[in-house]
Amino acid sequence: MGGREVTDWQGRRVTVAGLGVSGIPAAKVLHGLGAAVTVVNDGDDERARAQAAELEALGITVRLGDGATLPEGTELIVTTPGWKPDKPLFAAAREAGLEIWGDVELAWRLRGPDAAPWLAVTGTNGKTTTVQMLASILRAAGLRTAAVGNIGVSLLDVVLGDEQYDVLAVELSSYQLHWAPSLRAHSAAVLNLAPDHLDWHGSMEAYAADKGRIYEGNRIACVYNVADKATEDLVRAADVEEGCRAVGFTLAAPGPSQLGVVEGILVDRAFVEDRQKNAQELAEVADVRPPAPHNIANALAAAALARAFGVPPKAVRDGLRAFTPDAHRIAHVADVDGVAYIDDSKATNTHAAQASLAAYESIVWIAGGLAKGATFDELVAGSAKRLRGAVLIGADRALIREALARHAPEVPVVDLDRTDTGAMLAAVREARALARAGDTVLLAPACASMDMFVNYNKRGDAFAEAVRELSSADG
Template structure:
């Protein structure tokens, strides 16, 4: 019996309204399941979402559309009661952000009820029923660089003439990708640690873990648990487990994975690659993994200058994307063409302007210390704009490694004192301006201070190493405020 048939008539509880819960509820209702949605919040937005969902389900049931023509009934929504397991629940489908220590999941375990995430649901529903094999998944996770790598991968696959999409924690939702009318040859899939935690049966064609650094430890409980969830991406891989040579923890996850016989460990490195690795030689991205004689031969893939921007961590992203594409059989020319066609999303090490011979670069997406360290490694000398919500992070290692590159630092945001203290310990000679502000207007002041401190040839770099929500709705709004401030500065000095 297929998963679609199994879900028909089943009592399924969906945990959470929102970007993943509502689509999951609609899909399950359409398959004939009896759906109850539980949600922690009971605010105006949640009530509006619940009413809209109930009306949608009632209209479909009345027209006979629910359950492939069967009347599946409505969708029940319980607001302000996300911890209680509804009576009769046979399956839970949860939003990825719901923590595994919630009482709802403890009750489910006690009752013997399975818990799936939306990725697990999509994986189990990927069979088309048309006799055509479902599109294989090339999957990417890591603390930083996931979105960029997946979009690079999609660009390379498209350059090879393949029907593909960047999906998962980015772009098209996985449920839309596997249930929609469009047929894909292969999918480039971004997966977060949350999504992987709730996807026990996922088995990718090939997968990559880009890096591992402390993040979301409040959700996972420990670094070990976080790494374990990231490592789930390698389970059952068929062709290649791609790891970061510079981050041994990623290779450790490969060693611990239960993969299909013959699946290979493929490393990527910014140095000269060994056999079964991709790397860089004299400004050229080369492949010593997917060639006939990897001990004696190397295949030129692209030039470092084909990567935009060619910052070290972004070159590493390109190598990981190339490794997954080559694992799928993509020719070297498509790697080059795809990387040339790729353009990064906004607020990811994005140059805004040159003003008075100083470059202004927006990397607002650097919301943790690992991402900020990669960004800081790309420039020298730097006037660094940093600060925000630290999320429990420590900044000593970051300050020590960046010290020699820093001209000055401008700090703002709720947890700026933590960065200031680390700089005092590890970079005591670097001038630090503490704006003592958490209002959105602080960004203009930060840019003015950075411009005052910068010298011709310097880079003013927004790489906050912190989350944005103390001052801005999200990192996009923070980056937009920085770009607007730079444009104002440029106009003033024109």
């Protein structure tokens, strides 16, 4: 079940790697437990100095501008998730025989004896939505729960806080899983696997292996995506507790030990008596918002984890109905002249954009930004028949333009040679000129936003504002 070997932290010399959003809480927690904490950080800018001053006021040692040297006497390293495994500090730690934990590992080790079990979710795309759906379903069953982890709620705060929970819905990134060797979830899901963060992990194999760590030691169910064989392969490779089951989710009719869809109904053939013959109706596709294919898959994964925890069918339906998706995730902004304008600014990689494009029949696609090393041939080839036109923005738009020329040469393309924030209004106007009644203008950039915007939220806001300007001009 993962160790709680360190019960006496008094005077234990711990080095925290990085000042980030998880490094500062980890340093404070460890200091509060009596450890002698040293924080090392590569950066030495104004923000880092302000953070350091706050920690030093508590009696925590901080070394700025030197994240490579292992402090003398270090007995344990706790790292922020973003620090890459090939850092010199970690090489020195391994040479010294030291353990390296992430903030998730630290939270797992600090759990009390009666701590709430974890239902854990990872995957390249859909993690946050699935975890939020899961928490909504658990709440509908009357359980005390929270959506925590990579979703922005610190696991350390939750584990050490006063509030009592029956179960936690935990989002975990590949970074967090890499540094969480003793994590053992009640049940876990890998939603999908596509190339992402390969600069951090070094290879697709290493990335997949870190995602697969979420299944290690599962007690009840390892939930995988039937349409993504790589997720099932990770289940097969996992060392789980005796009796733990593999449970698939599919957009097709489910086989035994699967959840799926039959004539617009979400159906469970995994957590029922005599699953060879029986199926349990859980909810309707119409209960899932938005009812795009990839979001139905998210709902099925959330339902599978909830059912693994013993949640009744009615709670699945009620929880899905109560769930409201975050902004910028296939959000319907407005209809103008019979054309729907959809904001999926959260589609920051090709895998997410592919799911978004698959949700609509006739699309004017607004795309582009920072490619992060991605290629677009597979995305364009798979979506070409749905494209009415494309409007390209951002620093790496040429990569998408070239893929369109290769795989969809008949699709009209507007290449906006600008990366200022005002480009979004121009993009929406160009998209409107290409669209016909019944079409969808879809912002699904397949790229990161930082070339033009602070983040994907600001990009989505700019799109929505441009659409509103369009519709008010009509009014």
